[in-house]
Amino acid sequence: MALVVQKFGGSSVADAEAIRRVARRVAATKQAGHDVVVVVSAMGDTTDELLDLAAQVTEEAPAREMDILLTAGERISMSLLAMAVNELGVPARSFTGQQAGLRTDTRYGKASIVAIGPERITSVLAEGGVAIVAGFQGVNELNDVTTLGRGGSDTTAVALAAALEADVCEIYTDVDGVFTADPRIVPAARKVHRMTYEETLDLAANGAKVLHLRAVEFARRYGVVLHVRSSFSDKEGTWITDAPAVPGQEENMEQPIISGVAHDRSQGKITVVDLPDVPGIAARLFEVVAEVGANIDMIVQNVSTHSTGKTDISFTLPEADCRDVLRALDANAEALGFSEYRFDDQIGKLSLVGAGMRSHPGISAKLFRSLHEAGINIEMISTSEIRVSVVTRIEVLDAAVRAVHTAFELDAAETEAVVYGGTGR
Amino acid sequence: MALVVQKFGGSSVADAEAIRRVARRVAATKQAGHDVVVVVSAMGDTTDELLDLAAQVTEEAPAREMDILLTAGERISMSLLAMAVNELGVPARSFTGQQAGLRTDTRYGKASIVAIGPERITSVLAEGGVAIVAGFQGVNELNDVTTLGRGGSDTTAVALAAALEADVCEIYTDVDGVFTADPRIVPAARKVHRMTYEETLDLAANGAKVLHLRAVEFARRYGVVLHVRSSFSDKEGTWITDAPAVPGQEENMEQPIISGVAHDRSQGKITVVDLPDVPGIAARLFEVVAEVGANIDMIVQNVSTHSTGKTDISFTLPEADCRDVLRALDANAEALGFSEYRFDDQIGKLSLVGAGMRSHPGISAKLFRSLHEAGINIEMISTSEIRVSVVTRIEVLDAAVRAVHTAFELDAAETEAVVYGGTGR
Numbered sequence: 082m083a084l085v086v087q088k089f090g091g092s093s094v095a096d097a098e099a100i101r102r103v104a105r106r107v108a109a110t111k112q113a114g115h116d117v118v119v120v121v122s123a124m125g126d127t128t129d130e131l132l133d134l135a136a137q138v139t140e141e142a143p144a145r146e147m148d149i150l151l152t153a154g155e156r157i158s159m160s161l162l163a164m165a166v167n168e169l170g171v172p173a174r175s176f177t178g179q180q181a182g183l184r185t186d187t188r189y190g191k192a193s194i195v196a197i198g199p200e201r202i203t204s205v206l207a208e209g210g211v212a213i214v215a216g217f218q219g220v221n222e223l224n225d226v227t228t229l230g231r232g233g234s235d236t237t238a239v240a241l242a243a244a245l246e247a248d249v250c251e252i253y254t255d256v257d258g259v260f261t262a263d264p265r266i267v268p269a270a271r272k273v274h275r276m277t278y279e280e281t282l283d284l285a286a287n288g289a290k291v292l293h294l295r296a297v298e299f300a301r302r303y304g305v306v307l308h309v310r311s312s313f314s315d316k317e318g319t320w321i322t323d324a325p326a327v328p329g330q331e332e333n334m335e336q337p338i339i340s341g342v343a344h345d346r347s348q349g350k351i352t353v354v355d356l357p358d359v360p361g362i363a364a365r366l367f368e369v370v371a372e373v374g375a376n377i378d379m380i381v382q383n384v385s386t387h388s389t390g391k392t393d394i395s396f397t398l399p400e401a402d403c404r405d406v407l408r409a410l411d412a413n414a415e416a417l418g419f420s421e422y423r424f425d426d427q428i429g430k431l432s433l434v435g436a437g438m439r440s441h442p443g444i445s446a447k448l449f450r451s452l453h454e455a456g457i458n459i460e461m462i463s464t465s466e467i468r469v470s471v472v473t474r475i476e477v478l479d480a481a482v483r484a485v486h487t488a489f490e491l492d493a494a495e496t497e498a499v500v501y502g503g504t505g506r
Numbered sequence: 507m508a509l510v511v512q513k514f515g516g517s518s519v520a521d522a523e524a525i526r527r528v529a530r531r532v533a534a535t536k537q538a539g540h541d542v543v544v545v546v547s548a549m550g551d552t553t554d555e556l557l558d559l560a561a562q563v564t565e566e567a568p569a570r571e572m573d574i575l576l577t578a579g580e581r582i583s584m585s586l587l588a589m590a591v592n593e594l595g596v597p598a599r600s601f602t603g604q605q606a607g608l609r610t611d612t613r614y615g616k617a618s619i620v621a622i623g624p625e626r627i628t629s630v631l632a633e634g635g636v637a638i639v640a641g642f643q644g645v646n647e648l649n650d651v652t653t654l655g656r657g658g659s660d661t662t663a664v665a666l667a668a669a670l671e672a673d674v675c676e677i678y679t680d681v682d683g684v685f686t687a688d689p690r691i692v693p694a695a696r697k698v699h700r701m702t703y704e705e706t707l708d709l710a711a712n713g714a715k716v717l718h719l720r721a722v723e724f725a726r727r728y729g730v731v732l733h734v735r736s737s738f739s740d741k742e743g744t745w746i747t748d749a750p751a752v753p754g755q756e757e758n759m760e761q762p763i764i765s766g767v768a769h770d771r772s773q774g775k776i777t778v779v780d781l782p783d784v785p786g787i788a789a790r791l792f793e794v795v796a797e798v799g800a801n802i803d804m805i806v807q808n809v810s811t812h813s814t815g816k817t818d819i820s821f822t823l824p825e826a827d828c829r830d831v832l833r834a835l836d837a838n839a840e841a842l843g844f845s846e847y848r849f850d851d852q853i854g855k856l857s858l859v860g861a862g863m864r865s866h867p868g869i870s871a872k873l874f875r876s877l878h879e880a881g882i883n884i885e886m887i888s889t890s891e892i893r894v895s896v897v898t899r900i901e902v903l904d905a906a907v908r909a910v911h912t913a914f915e916l917d918a919a920e921t922e923a924v925v926y927g928g929t930g931r
Binding site (some may be wrong): 097098100131134135138139140141143144145146147149150152153154156157159160161162163164165167168174175177179182196223283381401 | 522523525526529556559560562563564565566567568570571574575577578579582583584586588589590592593599600604605626629649728763873875
């Protein structure tokens with residue numbers, strides 16, 4: 082008997098029929114002898130509908146009110162799921178974030194969990210029932226409802242799994258697990274059976290819509306074993322854990338060098354031209370950028386041409402942040418002393434991730450060669466211990482992903498039929 | 507400056523435009539220098555949609571889960587209204603029943619308020635803001651959400667008005683106030699300018715969809731002045747209070763004899779035939795009826811024909827309760843010893859209500875005569891100190907209402923253009 086936390090995203094509970102299907106899985110897990118805690122997102126488009134209503138009554142909603150509004154969605158899905166599980170003869174009770182003891186700070190819209198006191202959850206489990214918890218929400222010290230921001234339901238699930246010392250936190254999604262690449266681009270992509278938190282973090286940070294960064298970080302910090310799997314099948318999915326592999330089981334006897342190829346089309350590139358090449362200029366530039374709260378990803382500084390005393394700096398960042406950054410550059414053009422900037426939203430980023438590359442030199446060289454042989458130009462490069470990322474033109478990104486996937490021998494013998502997608506919020 | 511509680515039903519907040527209209531009224535009241543507390547129901551059909559979803563996942567929803575589900579509706583409307591009021595430059599905060607300090611017992615679906623601790627409301631008012639409270643809901647000692655049952659939002663508003671010692675509790679609806687009869691039936695019906703709690707209770711209990719009984723009882727007990735008015739106009743509505751009339755103001759210098767003619771099409775009549783006429787038989791019969799939780803209204807026992815030792819007992823009750831009662835009669839036919847029963851759902855009830863009739867004998871006689879002259883048969887009669895009710899065939903009920911309205915000189919000189927309707931939940 083195990084204690085299992087199961088998280089279902091919005092697409093898994095999109096309508097009554099979907100809720101009944103999730104209920105059957107929950108009941109089956111319980112009837113197999115396990116203790117079950119379920120974390121659920123709002124049904125399908127509920128959150129978008131609520132956002133739309135808010136936009137109709139106000140131009141700028143107070144954050145506190147927006148959080149109260151949005152959390153209504155999980156209240157609906159959690160109580161309906163509890164009803165559906167009860168209907169199958171398995172006692173179930175639903176709990177809001179507040180009732181589940183999820184205490185957060187007061188940053189509405191992006192609150193952090195500060196403590197969990199899941200007494201009501203444990204007492205339902207002790208009585209032989211299933212606890213169903215609203216994802217994405219908590220309560221602050223004012224007794225006001227807060228939301229955890231993007232990936233909030235994943236975070237709720239992992240945090241509860243940590244607090245309850247669950248054996249596993251199952252993240253249900255609409256694909257069979259984590260793949261070596263997006264199967265829509267690389268039909269020969271393979272499901273990864275097991276990967277480390279670090280690899281998952283690097284994949285997630287580089288465009289693979291696997292799991293939200295924050296939830297993975299939480300899982301790593303507290304050693305929560307994650308199992309990413311499909312809510313539409315009973316297939317085993319992808320296990321995410323740093324625990325030692327069990328000898329004799331599957332391909333984990335030796336850690337694979339590469340766990341996957343991620344890609345990201347959502348970034349823009351800004352190049353600041355002819356900055357005075359004086360000490361501290363990069364710091365001054367990125368202080369200006371940081372002030373608007375933009376998340377900078379890759380940075381490349383051209384070698385200065387000493388004859389002119391000028392340098393160019395390029396950086397990539399989420400497209401959503403670009404406009405604010407460009408405005409900040411305009412406002413600080415004189416102080417920074419650059420001549421102009423260029424903005425490019427037609428870039429794509431490819432990242433090769435694998436914990437095994439630490440002990441395998443030559444990975445970068447092999448990556449660059451495979452791209453060269455495919456006729457693809459590299460515009461920027463950045464590397465970490467377990468990742469190599471390159472920026473290309475957006476229109477050759479898919480070809481780049483396929484070329485790299487093949488070059489690193491990730492292609493499966495047989496193609497698995499999957500649809501790749503997000504995991505809900 | 508006054509402290510005003512304003513209650514808006516579901517039809518007043520049916521969509522974003524309606525919410526913006528309510529927000530303008532709330533802001534105007536605040537800007538006129540008053541303290542404002544708003545109680546709001548769920549938007550339009552939200553509650554029905556949630557009930558429909560529940561029916562799709564379960565045949566019998568646990569009451570606790572149903573209450574959590576249904577209260578999502580008020581959470582949505584209250585936060586949207588708070589946003590809309592903020593948008594007008596008036597600071598507003600929304601509060602769930604739990605946050606507003608509405609503590610109830612644990613009877614899910616029909617909880618009673620046991621205490622109110624509205625500290626957060628008073629502190630928002632002290633800061634110059636508007637407090638917006640979810641109607642229909644509270645929290646019990648387990649920290650679980652409860653609903654107050656039918657008329658719950660009215661009850662929330664009145665209870666808050668009592669706890670806050672508000673100057674007036676305004677109940678906004680889609681008509682201009684309480685009318686002497688349903689204007690759809692009696693186009694000459696007049697708006698009542700002022701009436702007592704007792705009259706209002708008798709009207710509400712006898713089919714006038716003015717206000718929910720429970721809210722009026724609460725208002726009477728705590729002396730809360732009610733003002734029933736339209737959310738679509740600024741006209742003065744109907745004041746409900748036992749406070750002495752101010753000399754020189756309107757028609758209240760002398761209390762009118764009759765405040766209105768109510769009607770009710772929603773009852774059925776059951777006649778139990780040939781009961782043994784022994785002491786205690788009525789008690790035994792109505793114990794059987796009470797066991798299924800039916801609310802009996804009128805009861806008539808025929809004069810026993812001593813030769814046979816048998817008697818007939820007829821009673822009226824809400825149609826919704828009839829099936830359960832008939833089943834209970836079937837199950838107890840032998841024990842009660844009756845020969846058969848008859849069920850009649852084609853009845854209508856007319857009630858003439860007026861606190862002034864206490865001191866005016868002959869009201870019943872005048873009522874019966876007016877019906878006789880209109881050619882309408884009376885099937886049952888029941889009276890209280892300030893009310894006379896009769897049962898007729900359902901198809902002549904409208905004619906009966908018009909005849910009585912005219913006979914008691916309630917017809918207005920000019921017809922007011924109104925649509926009569928419910929007040930939301």
